[in-house]
Amino acid sequence: NIDERPGGWSVVMGSQTLQIPVGDSVPYVLGLEGNGLAIGGSLNVYMTTAEGYRIHWNYTLEVTGQANPILNFQNTKSLGGEVLTEQPAGESFVATWTLRNEGQEAWTPTIELEISEQNSSSSCNPIEEISVGETITISCSVTIPNLTPAGSQPELFLKVNAAGTEVTKTTSLTIAENAIVQWRTISIDEAVNGIQSNIHLEIVNMGNTVISDRIIIDAPSDWTLDIQDSEVANIAIGGTQSIIVQIVPGSSGTSSLDLSLETPGVAGSSTTISVDVLPNPEIDESKSSGMS
Numbered sequence: 001n002i003d004e005r006p007g008g009w010s011v012v013m014g015s016q017t018l019q020i021p022v023g024d025s026v027p028y029v030l031g032l033e034g035n036g037l038a039i040g041g042s043l044n045v046y047m048t049t050a051e052g053y054r055i056h057w058n059y060t061l062e063v064t065g066q067a068n069p070i071l072n073f074q075n076t077k078s079l080g081g082e083v084l085t086e087q088p089a090g091e092s093f094v095a096t097w098t099l100r101n102e103g104q105e106a107w108t109p110t111i112e113l114e115i116s117e118q119n120s121s122s123s124c125n126p127i128e129e130i131s132v133g134e135t136i137t138i139s140c141s142v143t144i145p146n147l148t149p150a151g152s153q154p155e156l157f158l159k160v161n162a163a164g165t166e167v168t169k170t171t172s173l174t175i176a177e178n179a180i181v182q183w184r185t186i187s188i189d190e191a192v193n194g195i196q197s198n199i200h201l202e203i204v205n206m207g208n209t210v211i212s213d214r215i216i217i218d219a220p221s222d223w224t225l226d227i228q229d230s231e232v233a234n235i236a237i238g239g240t241q242s243i244i245v246q247i248v249p250g251s252s253g254t255s256s257l258d259l260s261l262e263t264p265g266v267a268g269s270s271t272t273i274s275v276d277v278l279p280n281p282e283i284d285e286s287k288s289s290g291m292s
Contacts, residue, residue, distance in 0.1 A: 001046040002030070006061055008038030018047075032061075039063055067163040068103040073171045074137075086176035089208045090146025097158055097169060099127075100135040107163040111138060117154035119145045130162075147238050150177035150209040180207035181235070183259065183271035186242075193252045193280040199245040199273065201259070205235040211266065215243065218258040222250025225257075233261060252279040 002011050013031025020026050030045065040063035047055040074096040076084045087093055099109065108129045113122045124140040144154060156171040182204045189197035205211050212234050219225050228244040235241045249255065255277060260270035279285065 001048070004042070004044035005032070006039045006041035006043065008035045009033065010035070034063070064105065066103065067105070067107050067165040068101070069109065069160055069162040069165060069167050070100040070102050071158065071160050071167045071169045072098050073169050074098055076173070087144065087173045089144050089148040089175050089178055092141050092143045095140050095142050095156055095171070097138040098135055099130065099138055099160060101130045101132055104132060105163070106131045109160050109162045112159045113140050114157040114159070115142065115154060117144055117148055120154070144173070144175060146178070147208055148175050149237060150175055175208065177209045178207045179209050179211065179266040181211060181261065181266055181268045182206050183268070185273060188273070188275060191247065191249055191275050191277045193249050193277055193285065194283050195280060196246055196248050199247060199257070199275070201243045201245065202240050203233050203235060203243065204240045205237055206268070208237055210237060211235040211261070213266070214262040216260050216262050217245065219247070220250065220255050223255070224248045247275070249275070249277040251285060252277045
């Protein structure tokens, strides 16, 4: 008989008849299930034989309320505090969630943040005990690799364990476009007035979007020049394009070439190269300049 028990509990195991051989023993398991509002108190179990022999067992049942953490995503912000609609690649930003204790007891949660994009990194602020009814903020610094393609949607998985109760919130990001190139001078042939020579350059796509743009070169007016193969830079993310510029200087001395991509808004899109041009013994520059 297990009728004397605190309110809100149902017997799910242990009400069957036991057969115990003389001089032997058998295990007995009592299973109780609470209805969500069950209370603690005195639990009495009575076992009676057919002959009227009775055993009484008493226990004080202590009830611990199940944790009820409520987790919600808030937003992402730049390190300067600006709310982001798209998240940068290669720069840290802050992702924020709220966590509320809707249970009946205080608890100290553990948190774990996973990011679907490989080689990402994160660091979350430590969380102390959360009182009943209290809401706290979870902030995590997140860095997505700088070559993560613009427009891709990596996911954040924040897992919270509160006194054995686990909740997870999944959040999708949208990676912002970050167009960056870097010019590299590979070699500059010896330049002589009136003679063709080559300048060998490379453009490296350091950003997270494909670069497709026309190359513009501003040279002295008495120079002639030609970009070999193509005047258009078509560079995949993380890729490099080789460029050979053929020049024919129109005068000796030090001159500059200004190279750029036609479309504005690409970081590092322009560079300046200084070229030292030697005089050509076969050319009288004083006549070409109108001097006697």
